[in-house]
Amino acid sequence: MIALVDGDSFYVSCERAFDPRLEGLPVGVLSNNDGCVVARSRELKALGVAMGAPLHQLPPAIRRQSVLLSSNYALYGDVSRRVNQVLAEFSPVVELYSIDESFVHFSGFEPGALEAHCQRLRETVQRWTGIPAGVGLAPTRVLAKLANRLTKRELGYEGVCLLEADSDVTCQVLEQLPVSDLWGVARRTAERLQLMGIETAWQLRQADPKWIRGSFSVVLERVVWELRGHSTIELEDLSMPRQRILVSRSFGKLSSELADLQAATRQHATRAAEKLRRQGSLARAVLVFVRTNPHRSRDAQYANSHVVALPEPCDDTPSILAAVHQALTAIFLEGHRYQKCGVMLLDLMDAERSQLSLLDDPTDEKRRDRSRRLMATLDHLNREMGRDTVRFGLPHKDNAWELRCQRRTQRYTTCWKELVTAKTQ
DNA sequence: TCTGGGGTCCTAGGACCC
DNA sequence: TCTGGGGTCCTAGGACCC
Numbered sequence A: 001m002i003a004l005v006d007g008d009s010f011y012v013s014c015e016r017a018f019d020p021r022l023e024g025l026p027v028g029v030l031s032n033n034d035g036c037v038v039a040r041s042r043e044l045k046a047l048g049v050a051m052g053a054p055l056h057q058l059p060p061a062i063r064r065q066s067v068l069l070s071s072n073y074a075l076y077g078d079v080s081r082r083v084n085q086v087l088a089e090f091s092p093v094v095e096l097y098s099i100d101e102s103f104v105h106f107s108g109f110e111p112g113a114l115e116a117h118c119q120r121l122r123e124t125v126q127r128w129t130g131i132p133a134g135v136g137l138a139p140t141r142v143l144a145k146l147a148n149r150l151t152k153r154e155l156g157y158e159g160v161c162l163l164e165a166d167s168d169v170t171c172q173v174l175e176q177l178p179v180s181d182l183w184g185v186a187r188r189t190a191e192r193l194q195l196m197g198i199e200t201a202w203q204l205r206q207a208d209p210k211w212i213r214g215s216f217s218v219v220l221e222r223v224v225w226e227l228r229g230h231s232t233i234e235l236e237d238l239s240m241p242r243q244r245i246l247v248s249r250s251f252g253k254l255s256s257e258l259a260d261l262q263a264a265t266r267q268h269a270t271r272a273a274e275k276l277r278r279q280g281s282l283a284r285a286v287l288v289f290v291r292t293n294p295h296r297s298r299d300a301q302y303a304n305s306h307v308v309a310l311p312e313p314c315d316d317t318p319s320i321l322a323a324v325h326q327a328l329t330a331i332f333l334e335g336h337r338y339q340k341c342g343v344m345l346l347d348l349m350d351a352e353r354s355q356l357s358l359l360d361d362p363t364d365e366k367r368r369d370r371s372r373r374l375m376a377t378l379d380h381l382n383r384e385m386g387r388d389t390v391r392f393g394l395p396h397k398d399n400a401w402e403l404r405c406q407r408r409t410q411r412y413t414t415c416w417k418e419l420v421t422a423k424t425q
Numbered sequence B, C: 001t002c003t004g005g006g007g008t009c010c011t012a013g014g015a016c017c018c
Helices: A010-018 A042-046 A060-065 A073-090 A113-129 A141-153 A168-176 A187-195 A201-206 A209-215 A218-227 A258-278 A317-331 A362-385
Strands: A002-007 A027-030 A037-040 A067-069 A093-098 A101-105 A133-138 A160-162 A245-255 A281-292 A303-314 A338-346
Touching: A002 A010, A002 A073, A002 A113, A002 A141, A010 A027, A010 A037, A010 A073, A027 A042, A037 A042, A073 A093, A073 A101, A073 A113, A113 A133, A113 A160, A133 A141, A141 A160, A141 A168, A141 A218, A168 A201, A201 A218, A209 A218, A245 A258, A245 A281, A258 A281, A258 A317, A258 A338, A258 A362, A281 A317, A303 A317, A317 A338, A317 A362
Parallel strands: A027 A067, A133 A160
Antiparallel strands: A002 A101, A002 A133, A027 A037, A093 A101, A245 A338, A281 A303, A281 A338
């Protein structure tokens, strides 16, 4: 059996775990730049605030009633790690799916015993991390995902819901479920399915898998098999490194200045290179993109990207910075108000398996070795002493492009200066 | 004024080859 | 008049996820 374990309104729960005053209040967590609401407490949902609602479109009355926080990814990432440590106590196979969801595999349980086991899991997560969790149990991922949803909506499940592939309960649930509510079926696919008369999850389950594959894709065919209880979605190998690395941000304020774009892309490139080294890869190419704000229809729109191949596969920040500079120069146009830019590292390969070129001479090897040692030292210092303790180029302060995050809470668990404080009355 | 960021997989279609 | 067929590889873009 597969369990999908997720934290209820995860970001909100992280905030509440460290500030109990937030219990019972409508609480929301905002995306980067304080742009949209990306996590909502039950109370905020009840006020009718939609997922992804832009902050500036919320009615003033709702803004006054609720607590809206900037996102604190250092905190959420650390709490997520702690939750998964607890999960590992309950099963040897835990697959991290996202910051707030993990698939946990169980085998060898008697009927009934598994649900009790998952209840204990839930209670332990709550007690050790402060995060309330829901557990959806089923033979396949698509069904486990669905079972997990039921723990949120249906009273009586007490946080754990088991769906067998062929039980009466499962059939009833599928008959009432719009096909668009399934994991892997979003708007586009749902619209096409509806045109063909498939509106419920049950109807999709009954459809001919081969026909679904021909008319749609193998992806949707797998969903059909999963609904029938045959597991087809493979366990992802977490040791697999990322195939590309992207760092991008919207600006706090629009900017037309090349200098701003240069500074922002340099910062993104620095972060991307750090991620690249952390996963032990080398990049063969760099992509830079820029764009104006598509929501401002009055403004002239411009979006472009450019790829620059690196002279050799590498992970050193200066080479990547040079390529980024070249790419940005190729696409920057005067007279536009830019809203966002990003840096993507492409064509990644395993650093261990990098092959020496036939044209190499010993000086190349020496140069690479120096660069490796320099980067390792840099990463070590920045890890121990804080981000950007040592960096390339001049520091920038108060840039137009810096993020807005005015309501961020403390990084309680990852920053010595921001530990939680308690007062006695 | 103000609208997120970071990924994956799949498919279609073009380029190219014999 | 009549101009093949089959395969691989690569890329861009679509769709989806949280």
